[in-house]
Amino acid sequence: MYNFEFEKPSTIADAVAALGSEDAQALGGGQTLIPTLKQRLASPSALISLNGIAEMQGVCVDDDGSVSIGGATTHATVAAEAASSYPALAALAGQIGDPAVRNRGTIGGSIANNDPAACYPAGALGSGATIVTNTRQIGADDFFEGMFSTALDEGEIITAVRFPVPQAASYQKFLQPASRFALVGVYLARFADGVRVAVTGASEDGVFRWSEAEQALNGAFRTDALMGLSINPMNMISDLHGSKEYRAHLVGVMTKRAIEACM
């Protein structure tokens, strides 16, 4: 990697200030950024670690019952600490990568990166979460703008992610055989006012909501509600591990399994 300055501020304000310098970059768990640096594919002037900021750590239940997770909280912590308050999300966190990844990688880092095959974007979009930053609150529907693209401004930090807790939810992930990212992952959440279905891994546009399935399930929350529904393969990803058609097919299968798990 190239040389860079390293800072580990202890407050959000200090982190924001540090990120103001030219070509400075925020560092969460580094599960994407560090390999990128080691391959010399990025050359930030400074890395600003967010891991020393106490107010960005941990899982708590808000007064309205929603679950708030600090932006620098690791997957392993979410898997453990959200297990009772939001089990489906905790299960998602517990399936990311391997133990080493889960003990370093953070929710804020994953959501800010918006890898098209990452798990958390599906969890956030499927839950209708609110992305809380140092300057504003962004609804998940407005946050994810496409592959590796989000509504975040330069230097903006995800300080927390707030999840409304559904009546039932399930994340069904079909593994890409090599990376074990999601070849297709479906996060389904059933709220009193409707069902949300978010899909990761499948689309060239990154995580998306399968609105036809949501409408059908709002009519009848049964697996056969999906009968006759299919995803257009046109915008699906095609690579070594699966064709567009295969991914489109898996969206249906994983959604069906998520429904079954919510029954």
Next chain:
Amino acid sequence: MPKDSGIGASSKRREDVRFLTGAGNYTDDINVRGQAYVHFLRSDIAHGRIKSVDTSAAEGMPGVVKIFTGKDFEGVGGIPCGWEVTDKHGAPMQEPPHPILAQGKVRHVGDPIAAVVADSLEQARDAAEAIDVDIEVLPAVMNMKAAAQDGATLVHDDLKNNICYDWQLGEADDAKVNEVFANAAHVTTLDLVNNRLVANPMEPRVAVAEYSRGTEDYTLYTTSQNPHVIRLLMCAFVLGLPEHKVRVVAPDVGGGFGTKIFHYAEEAFCTFAAKACNRPVKWSSSRSEAFMSDAHGRDHVSTIELALDADNNFVGLRTNTYANLGAYLSTFSSSVPTWLHGTLMAGNYKTPVIQVNVKAMFTNTVPVDAYRGAGRPEATYQLERVVDKAARELGVDPIALRRQNFITQFPYDTPVALTYDTGDYNGTMDKLEAAADLAGFAARRAESEAKGKLRGLGINCYIEACGIAPSNIVGMLGARAGLYDAATVRVNATGSISVMVGAHSHGQGHETAFPQVVADMIGIDESMIEIVHGDTSKIPFGMGTYGSRSLAVCGSAMVKATEKVIEKAKKIAAHLLEASEADIELKDGQFSVAGTDKSVAWGDVTLTAYVPHNYPLEVEPGLEETAFYDPANFTFPSGAYACEVEIDPETGQVSVEKFTAADDFGNIINPMIVDGQVHGGIGQGIGQALLENCAYDENGQLLSASFMDYAMPRADDLPFYAVDHSSQTPCTHNPLGVKGCGEAGAIGSPPAVVHAVLDAMNSGGKAVDQIDMPVSPSRVWAAMNG
């Protein structure tokens, strides 16, 4: 009652203590005072003409010691190929130069263009980025069949075409083969691909070289399966150095699987640069570099045809294979699709007429060479796939069809140049049928179906030829090396023994198994014996470890050397016991006079050898013997495997639910180590069958260039294995009666897995008779919904 020591005991692997506690000494652990680091600037273009390489901006950068390009190696030898194959018209193979750094053209992504030696690795990388390379991009030669056409773009401009050789084995008379097929009652034809693999040993390659200006000696530490072979090739063919001035050390090596047999440009470079820079030079491959510079494996595209008579007897077999050699000839690459592949095409069957045709192709890809099994998995895969397909087409039981055609009389001369000395294929199949509980399969299938899964059973047989030899025969076939091995048994004064062996141990357990043999022969404790290997300055000579040869070849040398030691020790014992040498018996570490209670202990005899006060005058002091052993024939392990898979019909996901191996390895020294070797081989075979796929795009870019896209088998991809080695027909021509077990699992398992997948798909009502490896979920789904 299992033995607790010596031959046949499952002695625990003594080397594992250091491997598992972080006490190993790997090449990357070796750092020499004053060493500099080399970074190779590698081509990101698959095929192109080098217009210029401008290093001027990089020369003065911080820490730079020296920058090398292809020009610095003009007049230096290239990487040699160790086997000259003669094509079917009698012409030698086309053998293009393989320079240490690219000259004129780059021929694959990863081809080294320049090398920067600097005080630190980061400085070397910084300077490499400042090198300005101008390359005219040429069309990449990727498809083997297209590459074989007249007028195809040439990988090597000086060759007449991209065909290294057009080789044939078996029946040379096409008309006779055609007649067999014309008269056959049934012909089964199959087109298939044997997928390209990357070995990916846990330890990437590393080289550290130093040169002494004072003594003009070189030392090269390198991740090799055969340090003497590296020394011979590098000294004689590449750098023109006297062998006695070069020491090559391969310390602990973290897995080889074939890919560390070969002599690589990087280790020759470090040796060359150590003198040129007057600094020790170190190179450690990154995993990314490994993907584009370690020799790959497999990559065959084949058509195979099997002819059967009206009674389902195999009457003819014909294969046409395109074998990818990549951009350059790696050390043993030419032998893999030919003498290690065509010769195995008889398999376990008495097919009377066989014709094997192989076109070996140059393409703009990483060189391809031996990978666990080396040619034999490719042969087995073709043969067994077509046999299984024939059984399906004919509606006969696949085991019965195999049994009907098994070779049952030994020795057996195959139509493809081998003589099988021994085997019991029916006996081994009996063991498999029992161990795999084939009778219970129907019930297990019903259970799977109740869960909504499809279950399939796949059967496979294999034969392999191990312990490649004898040297005079392989020499006639084009080998540029002998294939014997050597051992020195050095008995110390106090009776402990150092055995210097030519075989290199990098996971095989030699350090445990070899002492079991010597301990058994003398009747002393295994702990008194230490194996020394991996250093040309310590061992007599060695051709190294590959082809499941170590125990059969090097172990035989060790037995012979131990016999010489015992013979001499008996002379000393006879003197001490005042008896005739002919009356001396050695048992449990005691020399005794037959029929008396007079005896002398091993330790007293060895001490006398080194303190020869009371000593036979006609016997030399000391107790150390060396033996070289050149086998009379290959060894022929064989086996029968059964795999059961479940398919999730909704996703195409395949899971291996049950895997059973029945192998005939002849005599077994350490059953636990044999189990482990079979487990590892099956793991790699399942990896090939289900997961691993080294893929390029049409421009020669490596698509599976990291573990993000190259799927290695993980523990949860693999089942618990049942292995049975009780079918034992000892090798008839080596002293231990051993055959070798290192590659069997990787040879025997891929077809078993694919047969099981096909059986499962067909059980779901979808007639599918072909699917290529890796049998990924997307491929299974496509096949079932195609």
